[in-house]
Amino acid sequence: MIVAVDADSRDTAAADHLLYELIEAVNQPVVACTHMVVGGDRPHVAVSLAGAADLADPIRAVMADRGAGLAITRPGASQPELSGPSQLVRGAYVAAVEAALGTAGRVVRWPGHDRGRGVLRATELRSNCGIDRLEVLGGLPVPDDALVDTLDFLRPVRRDGQLVLQLQPAAGNLLIPFELQHQQKCCADH
Secondary structure, three states: EEEEEEEEEOOOOOOOHHHHHHHHHHHOOEEEEEEEOOOOOOOEEEEEEEEEOOOOHHHHHOOOOOOOOOEEEEEOOOOEEEEEEEHHHHHHHHHHHHHHHOOOOOEEEEHHHHHHHOEEEEEHHHHHHHOOEEEEOOOOEEEOOOOEEOOOOOOOOOOOEEEEEEEEEHHHHHHEEEEOOOOOOOOOOO
């Protein structure tokens, strides 16, 4: 089952906050992603959660009075259940489709995320942490013996049905995640 929510989150930090609230409410293993929504008045971020059990009721309860768009897809259903304001239903629907196809999304939670801590070899990230592919910015492959300092914060992306962790070079012959936990906004010092 996939439940996608468009609560008109202005950035990934707000979307992450919403995801953590929804993850706590469903209290089961999920793949939780953020999805960029373009079009309309301005770009914003929707979220999706995919899990084996029924996620819909706890998520509906959390989102009841928030005026969000929801798209709920159930295994075997011919079409999703949609609710909420039309401009947000569209974003929720796009997020649900991307989650179902595994073609896009920034992954916040997945089975194995809790084992991605400290300095690990690339092969350990793939075998123990649920990461399918590692790449240095620009698409360069990462050798199995490369050391990755996870900085205890991983945000892979979904691409071609895989979890892809984007990395960048760092001091000491290490690689670190491209997305850091505490991002400095561009031009923040002007």
